[in-house]
Amino acid sequence: MFSICCFGCECEHKYIGVVSVDPDCVKTGIKKYECEYCDKTYEEVLSPYWHTPNNDGNCQRCDIKIATNLEFVLLQTCDGYSVIGGGKKYFEDTTLTIPSVYKEKSYYTERPVKEIGENAFTNLQFTYVNFPPSIKVLRNGAFSNCVKLKKTSFYKIEQINKNAFSGCVLLSKIYLPKTLNYIGENAFKNCFSLTNIYYEGNKSDWDLILIGDGNNNLLNANITFNYVGN
Ligand SMILES: [Zn+2]
Numbered sequence: 001m002f003s004i005c006c007f008g009c010e011c012e013h014k015y016i017g018v019v020s021v022d023p024d025c026v027k028t029g030i031k032k033y034e035c036e037y038c039d040k041t042y043e044e045v046l047s048p049y050w051h052t053p054n055n056d057g058n059c060q061r062c063d064i065k066i067a068t069n070l071e072f073v074l075l076q077t078c079d080g081y082s083v084i085g086g087g088k089k090y091f092e093d094t095t096l097t098i099p100s101v102y103k104e105k106s107y108y109t110e111r112p113v114k115e116i117g118e119n120a121f122t123n124l125q126f127t128y129v130n131f132p133p134s135i136k137v138l139r140n141g142a143f144s145n146c147v148k149l150k151k152t153s154f155y156k157i158e159q160i161n162k163n164a165f166s167g168c169v170l171l172s173k174i175y176l177p178k179t180l181n182y183i184g185e186n187a188f189k190n191c192f193s194l195t196n197i198y199y200e201g202n203k204s205d206w207d208l209i210l211i212g213d214g215n216n217n218l219l220n221a222n223i224t225f226n227y228v229g230n
């Protein structure tokens, strides 16, 4: 079981991992690794499980209602889906919870939901949107003129494209992770209520984000750096 080495050579570490904090639907977990031979340790952050629907569309763990009847298209890269619509009326005045995976009837395997398509939810009436950790990109105008939207948070978003939240006049709080590297022109145009940004990274990470014109409401908000949890 123990590897025995000759004198003078450096042994490889042999890490044994134990989950010390379980992730849940929305919270990250921690897995601790300790070397069996020496005192080296490290930690891995575990992604949230995200909500997992029952047959009735509610989450198996926390009972939250997950959006059904959304429309998806397979990305050209074939490694995931884009949500292109289907949120109309059904979710008015409520929370939109996007599923993290989707499986077409004719396919055996499910694939991650990676994008929100162009104008997919424009002019709808959600007050809050739950994005799964699988979402990497919001396409142009994805949530434009969602005039009741108040708050939103992301786990692993990389791009928020043009006009994605333009005209979301009640949007006041937004959580942005360190993975974000691009905010398109007018993405937060006319977001007059935007007062608080909670950002996972530090000031120099923030300065590396490419931010297009027309985002003064975002740039003038209070930014809390090194924010943990969303
Ligand atoms: Zn070791």
Ligand SMILES: [Zn+2]
Residues within 6 Å of the ligand: 025, 050, 051, 052, 059, 060, 061, 062, 063, 064
């Ligand atoms: Zn859940």
